[in-house]
Amino acid sequence: AILPDPPAAQARALAERIRAAIQEAQLDVEEAVVRITASVGVAGGDVPADLAAHWTALIREADDAMYRAKAGGRNQVVG
DSSP: OOOSSOOHHHHHHHHHHHHHHHHHOEEEETTEEEEOOOOEEOOOOOOOSOHHHHHHHHHHHHHHHHHHHHHTTSSSEEO
């Protein structure tokens, strides 16, 4: 998700609400109930003049944070 300039704490709070909603959902597959979780990485910062480089850096930062969430036990928000 790309959010229009929220403070970092607000972005993390939104990511946490999304993660919690995913955790609470269940999928009924044939005769089984499947539950899923999400590891979420959050990144942000001021938008510089070189917007293309900024997006690339933000995506990399969010991706790195997601992998830290997975490595830290999964089903969490890191950023």
